[in-house]
Amino acid sequence: MSGGLLSKLDHRKAEKDDMRYLVQPRGPGKSWVFRMVTPLALVGAPNPWDGKPLGKEIKKGLGTRHLPEARKRRDIALGDIRKLQDGLGDGEAFPLASAV
Numbered sequence: 001m002s003g004g005l006l007s008k009l010d011h012r013k014a015e016k017d018d019m020r021y022l023v024q025p026r027g028p029g030k031s032w033v034f035r036m037v038t039p040l041a042l043v044g045a046p047n048p049w050d051g052k053p054l055g056k057e058i059k060k061g062l063g064t065r066h067l068p069e070a071r072k073r074r075d076i077a078l079g080d081i082r083k084l085q086d087g088l089g090d091g092e093a094f095p096l097a098s099a100v
Contacts, residue, residue, distance in 0.1 A: 022062075022074055032070035034060040034077045041088055048080045 021036045038054050047054050058081065062073040 018071065021078065022067075022070055029065065031065055032062045032067070032074075034058070034062055034074045036078075036081075039081075039085055042081070042085055045084060045088060048084050 021034055023033050023035050024030050025033055036058050038056055038058050042054050043056065044053050046052070047058075049060060060077050062070045062077075064070050064073065
């Protein structure tokens with residue numbers, strides 16, 4: 001394979017990975033939505049945005065039609081979910097105060 005063709009294939013893979021958890025349910029040109037399957041450990045845990053229990057799927061409107069802005073907001077939402085997931089881990093079962 002030539003170097004030019006290989007770089008094009010890498011670009012397509014990166015573009016596909018960059019669209020993970022982003023959908024436009026109302027079609028092209030409309031607002032972006034963050035959508036992912038809830039990790040099993042988080043089902044029933046309080047939603048970080050509204051306090052309601054999480055179901056099987058997490059959906060959050062990103063409030064933008066601009067793809068780069070949607071990616072930023074998706075990353076922030078994903079970070080919130082990862083923090084919540086880490087908070088429910090074994091580290092919270094034994095806090096530092098109880099160790100002392």
